[in-house]
Amino acid sequence: MPWVFRGLREGIVTTRYPRRPDHYANSFPARVVPREDPPSEDGDLGRLCPTGAISTGPVRVDAGRCVLCGLCVRERPDVFEWRPGSETATLRRSGLSVPPLEEDDDQLDRVRTALAERTRAFRRSIHVRHVDAGSDGTEEWEILALLNPVYDVHRLGIFFTPSPRHADVLLLTGAGAHGMAEPVRRSLEATPRPAVVIAAGVDAISGGLLAPSYAVSAGVGELADVDIWVPGAPPSPFSLLFALLLAMGRLPEESGRAR
Amino acid sequence: MNGVDGAAALLEAMTERLASGDRFAGLFGSGAPTKGVTITGMLATSEDVELLDAELAPGAVRYPTMSREIKPAFWYERALHDLFGVVAENHPRLDPLILPHDEQYDPLPCPGASSSPDRVVPDERAIPQRVLGTGVFTIPHGPVRSGVFESVEYVIETPGEDIPHLNVRPYAKHRGVQNRFQDLSVHHGMLLAERVEGVASVAHALAYAHAVERLAGVTVPPAAALVRVVHAELERIANHLDVAMKLADAAGLAVAVARFGLHKERCLRLIGAMCGSRFGRGVVLPGGVTAVPRMPPAHLRARLDALAEGIRGDADALMDTPSFLDRLRGTGSLSHEQARVHGALGPVGRASGVYDDARWVRPYDAYPRLEPVVGDRRGGDDAMARLQVRWEEVNDSVALIRQATELLELAGGDSLRVPLRVPAGRAVGWAEAPQGEVLYVVAVNDDGRIERCAPRSASFHNLAVFASTFRGDVLTDFPFIEASFGLSIAGAVL
Numbered sequence: 001m002p003w004v005f006r007g008l009r010e011g012i013v014t015t016r017y018p019r020r021p022d023h024y025a026n027s028f029p030a031r032v033v034p035r036e037d038p039p040s041e042d043g044d045l046g047r048l049c050p051t052g053a054i055s056t057g058p059v060r061v062d063a064g065r066c067v068l069c070g071l072c073v074r075e076r077p078d079v080f081e082w083r084p085g086s087e088t089a090t091l092r093r094s095g096l097s098v099p100p101l102e103e104d105d106d107q108l109d110r111v112r113t114a115l116a117e118r119t120r121a122f123r124r125s126i127h128v129r130h131v132d133a134g135s136d137g138t139e140e141w142e143i144l145a146l147l148n149p150v151y152d153v154h155r156l157g158i159f160f161t162p163s164p165r166h167a168d169v170l171l172l173t174g175a176g177a178h179g180m181a182e183p184v185r186r187s188l189e190a191t192p193r194p195a196v197v198i199a200a201g202v203d204a205i206s207g208g209l210l211a212p213s214y215a216v217s218a219g220v221g222e223l224a225d226v227d228i229w230v231p232g233a234p235p236s237p238f239s240l241l242f243a244l245l246l247a248m249g250r251l252p253e254e255s256g257r258a259r
Numbered sequence: 260m261n262g263v264d265g266a267a268a269l270l271e272a273m274t275e276r277l278a279s280g281d282r283f284a285g286l287f288g289s290g291a292p293t294k295g296v297t298i299t300g301m302l303a304t305s306e307d308v309e310l311l312d313a314e315l316a317p318g319a320v321r322y323p324t325m326s327r328e329i330k331p332a333f334w335y336e337r338a339l340h341d342l343f344g345v346v347a348e349n350h351p352r353l354d355p356l357i358l359p360h361d362e363q364y365d366p367l368p369c370p371g372a373s374s375s376p377d378r379v380v381p382d383e384r385a386i387p388q389r390v391l392g393t394g395v396f397t398i399p400h401g402p403v404r405s406g407v408f409e410s411v412e413y414v415i416e417t418p419g420e421d422i423p424h425l426n427v428r429p430y431a432k433h434r435g436v437q438n439r440f441q442d443l444s445v446h447h448g449m450l451l452a453e454r455v456e457g458v459a460s461v462a463h464a465l466a467y468a469h470a471v472e473r474l475a476g477v478t479v480p481p482a483a484a485l486v487r488v489v490h491a492e493l494e495r496i497a498n499h500l501d502v503a504m505k506l507a508d509a510a511g512l513a514v515a516v517a518r519f520g521l522h523k524e525r526c527l528r529l530i531g532a533m534c535g536s537r538f539g540r541g542v543v544l545p546g547g548v549t550a551v552p553r554m555p556p557a558h559l560r561a562r563l564d565a566l567a568e569g570i571r572g573d574a575d576a577l578m579d580t581p582s583f584l585d586r587l588r589g590t591g592s593l594s595h596e597q598a599r600v601h602g603a604l605g606p607v608g609r610a611s612g613v614y615d616d617a618r619w620v621r622p623y624d625a626y627p628r629l630e631p632v633v634g635d636r637r638g639g640d641d642a643m644a645r646l647q648v649r650w651e652e653v654n655d656s657v658a659l660i661r662q663a664t665e666l667l668e669l670a671g672g673d674s675l676r677v678p679l680r681v682p683a684g685r686a687v688g689w690a691e692a693p694q695g696e697v698l699y700v701v702a703v704n705d706d707g708r709i710e711r712c713a714p715r716s717a718s719f720h721n722l723a724v725f726a727s728t729f730r731g732d733v734l735t736d737f738p739f740i741e742a743s744f745g746l747s748i749a750g751a752v753l
Binding site (some may be wrong): 164 | 358368375376377378379380381402403404405406407408409410430431432433434435436438439443446447450451454455456457458460501512514515517518520521523524527528531535536537538540541549572573576580747748749750
């Protein structure tokens, strides 16, 4: 009984996102991007990045490789800057670059429509099965945070399930350790269709600092067909929540369209 | 560094030193068998961590085991076998641990050698399958477990209720981290060190930085040393809250889980507000720190006090909830003798009366300037004692952060970083992570690149003793014992 009162005394701490914007979600430094008008010389910028996320001509940052170390912002604040916000997940790997690569709008439309078709039944509620394929442990903390009272994803009909047989969404973290290839394959096989696969974190997208290596396969893309990519090292709980809402097709029109 | 010729001499030297009161802190290898593997033993003394080398002859893959005389070397020799293919002769049970492979498999990772293999896939068939005793069967638990956990497989051997034997198979998420360090600059190496065991990013960054700074012969500016303490202690609070949350979850106390989850979120947000990363990444640099916390010290203290007050109330309530305490008392007991022989680290060791806190025994950064915490405590050696140690540490951390921020105010606009020129050589660095002592041995070549970096997390060392704490406990105690150890698998298998 005393526990109940302890909980009640705190009042409401839960965010109202996605119905209302959340200050923390909007201010979280989630990405490094090139400034709008960088200086014209950009010769050796690629060298600044330990994971090769920076390409030049024009200057571009691949969020799927960026481990958010901020070395480039420290060295060249005239070219790079932090961009806050949590709506970072995309439906296509190529969509993670800033500025975006040449996008084929028709194709993006097709991807979006295909996912929407598949996930029509997900709009009200999903069950998520998380599988760690070689993470550093931080992604698990951020996923678990979704269950704390601040995010409380149960209010949105999002539940975590112990069994892949009850799962609609497979949430994969980690750089794709070879030892997890078989367990991931079996989990995916046990998941009923339709299913959505989310790669959470830069390790899961590209292997981050851990690839290339004898022990990992440069992200989970080689272990499963990924539908949604969530950059970040690790992605903040709001970024993860955004990705789950994307899987459910429940995003506000304006943020859902640009994916 | 004492050079010891041959593995037999290393064993002799180590045994002698352990008898005189030093602590076994680990064992790692470097190089490929074709050119001769170097096996390095680590010994923690009262003021330093010393390295003792033994070079095996080129082509040699056998050496006399240490595990018979030095019990805690058991897992280290298994890991040596997995990574280098060297065989500890007469080892009690040289089963695969972090990378199972066929005996003839080649090439192996061999960290410290000039080249790395392209691909080594763990081979499950290399793990012997055996169960001893009548009516005993195994329950495989993992690697994909119920809940949001890191991947690890526990194979529980049981006649139904008791757990006479437990096998830990952490290899599924072996990430080959050690080989990735090679050829990085010392600055890029820092980024990888932060990702070896992500939930203890700051502690790993510190241990790595200390090794590099020792090599370069520099001392960080006082203000930087204080900033480091603030971040390291906040990380400790977050980790201990995570343990409390998981223990409460195991007991099914939904409101308590929510409460500690809320505190942990606030702690991570405080860290994030200070540096931009919820895990304190990018703060520590070899030679100092990047910046002071992005908030006035008074503001930081106010948020800390609010956090501490919330935690204290709920911690008191938790330690007053009989249905919870009943599950912890006498569960997962690790006797003082066991803990001492194994050299159990961190809160696990301290709960069993093994008090070796690197912050005070081998102090670093600003800890010598702060009021030390008197930590030698007794009373129980079970999951309950471990939780009590953690609550005390949370209180201590709050006090330490207060002291550090007050000193930081006086430091004003001091410099935060010293320039660094790293000569070729090898050095060891340490830090006290929330899980216990973290060690880094960093060897740098003439070009200033990393030749070999061997991290040793407390998670690896303590996971080895985890399996022997199940005497008299039953299946339903498992989640409590696991949570009470508070380990990260990422740090254990690298």
